[in-house]
Amino acid sequence: MVLRSAVRFLRLGLLAAVPGLMAACASTGGGKPSAPVNALYAELDQASKGYEVALQQSHAGDAEASQLTLTRSLDQLKEASARCGNTPGCDPQRFFSVFDRLLRLKDGDFGDGTDLNSDVDPSQAALAAGKTGAASLPAAQRSVTLLHGQKLSELIAMNGPVKAALEMWLTQWRPQLMDAYVNYQYLRYQMWPQYQKADLPEALLFGIMAKESGGKVHAVSRSGAAGPLQFMYATGMRFGLGMDNGFDTRFDPQASARANAEYLNEQLQIFNNNLELTIGAYNGGEGRMRRLVGDDTSVSFYDPRIYNQLSQETRDYVPAVLAAAWLFLHPDSYNLRFPRVDGVPGSITLQRPTSLSELTVCLGSADGMSDGWFRTLRNLNPRLDPQVTQPAGVQLQLPKPLEKAYASRCVDGPWPILAHDLHSAVVPVVDAPPSPPPAPVVRRDRSYKVRRGDTLVSIVRNLHCSSVQEVAEMNGLKHHHIAIGQVLKLPVCQ
Incomplete structure (x- = not known):
C-alpha cells in the first residue's frame, strides 16, 4: 500500500x-x-x-x-x-x-x-x-501515449524483429533517423494536429515518416509512391489527395498527414486496433492483409500463416516503423540524444526577388544548421520549384529563428549578390561529337559436312549465333533440304 x-x-x-x-x-x-x-x-x-x-x-x-x-x-x-x-x-x-x-x-x-x-x-x-x-x-x-485508449507501449511487442530494427536505427540507419527527426520538428506544426484530431499517437506518425521518406516532403519511390508518407496515387485519391492547380497534394505535409491518419483509423477499425496488421496493410496492401487475416483479427502479424505470406519488404517495414516510434518515445533508454530543434513556424515577405536555392546560399549555416536550410525551405514551401525566382512580395514559410537571419543577411549586403550570381551562372551546352560509323562486320565462314541424323534446325541451334534462314540463304537451300555428306557453309561465331 x-x-x-x-x-x-x-x-x-x-x-x-x-x-x-x-x-x-x-x-x-x-x-x-x-x-x-x-x-x-x-x-x-x-x-x-x-x-x-x-x-x-x-x-x-x-x-x-x-x-x-x-x-x-x-x-x-x-x-x-x-x-x-x-x-x-x-x-x-x-x-x-x-x-x-x-x-x-x-x-x-x-x-x-x-x-x-x-x-x-x-x-x-x-x-x-x-x-x-x-x-x-x-x-x-x-x-503515456495512447492509441484509441490503449497504451502504445503495450501494443509494441519487444520481440526479435523489433529489437533488430532498433539496432539498425541506432547504427546503419542512424543518419536517416536523425535527419527524419530534424525534418519532422520543422513540419510538426502542420502534421501533428492531424494525428491529434484522429486520436493517434505522434510516435506512430514519426515512425511511419522516418521509414517512408526520412521527412523529405518531395520523396518519390520507384513504385510511384510520393510525399512524406508515401501515398500511391490511387490510395491518395481515395483519401482526398490529388492535383490542385498542377500541384500533387501528396507532397503537402498537412494534407498527407490528414490522409494518413484517416487511412490508419479505417484499417484499425477493420483489424480491431491490431496495430501491426494495420501498419502491414499500409505497406503491403489492405486487400492482401484482409485475405490473409480473414475473420481472426486477433492473429499476430508474426504468426507464420501471416508473416510467411508477406513480402520481405513488409516483414521488415512493420518492426522498423514500431522501432522508430519506440525510439521517439524513449531516446534516453537507448543512449540516443535527438538534437534540440526550435520548430516554431515563421514567415517572411521577400524584399527582393529570389529563389529557394538563392535563399539557402544566403542563409548559410544560420542558427547553427551545418547542413544548410535547403531541405527545410523545400519542405515548408512544397509548391515552389526551388530553382524558380520568386518576385518581391511573395510570402515564404520558414522556421521562426530565420526571420531575423533573413533580414540581416538576405535583404542587403554581399550574400544575396553572391547567391544571385551563382544562381544566374550559364553552363555552356557542348554538342556531343558525332559518333564514329560502326566498323564493318567481316563475316568469316567455315565448312560443315552433314552427318546422319542432322537437320538444318539442329545444325543452326548448335551455332548459337545464326538462324535457319541465314544458313539456308548462304547455301542456296530450297525448303531447308539437306543430304548426308553435303558440305555447308556456316558463319563463324565470335
Missing part, C-alpha cells in the same frame, strides 16, 4: 509541476547549466539509480529494503521536478524522460503488485492526449 501510494504521489506531483515546468522550458537558454540546475540534475540521476537499486533489492527478496529505497527515490524525483519549475535554465524534458523510462520498465514488480506501468490516471491520460496543453511539450514529456 505504501508503494502504491508513493507511485500515485509521484504521478500527481509531476502533473502539478507541469505548468511550472512549461514555464521553465520557455525560459531555458542555450548556455551551460548553472550550479543550481546541475544540482537538480544530480538529484534526478540519483533518484533514477535508486529506483533500479529498489528493483535489485526486490528481486533479491529484501522487500523491506526495496520498499524504503523506492519511497525515497520517488520522493526525491517528485521534489526535484517541482523545484525545476522555479529554477531558471532547468530543462523539464530530463525529468519527464526519466519518469517515462520508469513508467515503462517491464520488470518493475516489487512483490505487492505495485508497477509504475500498471495503470493510468485519468488526468495523466488527458495530459498525454494533449487535452491539457501537452501538445506544446517536448515528445519525451508525453509519458
Whole structure:
C-alpha cells in the first residue's frame, strides 16, 4: 500500500509541476547549466539509480529494503521536478524522460503488485492526449501515449524483429533517423494536429515518416509512391489527395498527414486496433492483409500463416516503423540524444526577388544548421520549384529563428549578390561529337559436312549465333533440304 501510494504521489506531483515546468522550458537558454540546475540534475540521476537499486533489492527478496529505497527515490524525483519549475535554465524534458523510462520498465514488480506501468490516471491520460496543453511539450514529456485508449507501449511487442530494427536505427540507419527527426520538428506544426484530431499517437506518425521518406516532403519511390508518407496515387485519391492547380497534394505535409491518419483509423477499425496488421496493410496492401487475416483479427502479424505470406519488404517495414516510434518515445533508454530543434513556424515577405536555392546560399549555416536550410525551405514551401525566382512580395514559410537571419543577411549586403550570381551562372551546352560509323562486320565462314541424323534446325541451334534462314540463304537451300555428306557453309561465331 505504501508503494502504491508513493507511485500515485509521484504521478500527481509531476502533473502539478507541469505548468511550472512549461514555464521553465520557455525560459531555458542555450548556455551551460548553472550550479543550481546541475544540482537538480544530480538529484534526478540519483533518484533514477535508486529506483533500479529498489528493483535489485526486490528481486533479491529484501522487500523491506526495496520498499524504503523506492519511497525515497520517488520522493526525491517528485521534489526535484517541482523545484525545476522555479529554477531558471532547468530543462523539464530530463525529468519527464526519466519518469517515462520508469513508467515503462517491464520488470518493475516489487512483490505487492505495485508497477509504475500498471495503470493510468485519468488526468495523466488527458495530459498525454494533449487535452491539457501537452501538445506544446517536448515528445519525451508525453509519458503515456495512447492509441484509441490503449497504451502504445503495450501494443509494441519487444520481440526479435523489433529489437533488430532498433539496432539498425541506432547504427546503419542512424543518419536517416536523425535527419527524419530534424525534418519532422520543422513540419510538426502542420502534421501533428492531424494525428491529434484522429486520436493517434505522434510516435506512430514519426515512425511511419522516418521509414517512408526520412521527412523529405518531395520523396518519390520507384513504385510511384510520393510525399512524406508515401501515398500511391490511387490510395491518395481515395483519401482526398490529388492535383490542385498542377500541384500533387501528396507532397503537402498537412494534407498527407490528414490522409494518413484517416487511412490508419479505417484499417484499425477493420483489424480491431491490431496495430501491426494495420501498419502491414499500409505497406503491403489492405486487400492482401484482409485475405490473409480473414475473420481472426486477433492473429499476430508474426504468426507464420501471416508473416510467411508477406513480402520481405513488409516483414521488415512493420518492426522498423514500431522501432522508430519506440525510439521517439524513449531516446534516453537507448543512449540516443535527438538534437534540440526550435520548430516554431515563421514567415517572411521577400524584399527582393529570389529563389529557394538563392535563399539557402544566403542563409548559410544560420542558427547553427551545418547542413544548410535547403531541405527545410523545400519542405515548408512544397509548391515552389526551388530553382524558380520568386518576385518581391511573395510570402515564404520558414522556421521562426530565420526571420531575423533573413533580414540581416538576405535583404542587403554581399550574400544575396553572391547567391544571385551563382544562381544566374550559364553552363555552356557542348554538342556531343558525332559518333564514329560502326566498323564493318567481316563475316568469316567455315565448312560443315552433314552427318546422319542432322537437320538444318539442329545444325543452326548448335551455332548459337545464326538462324535457319541465314544458313539456308548462304547455301542456296530450297525448303531447308539437306543430304548426308553435303558440305555447308556456316558463319563463324565470335
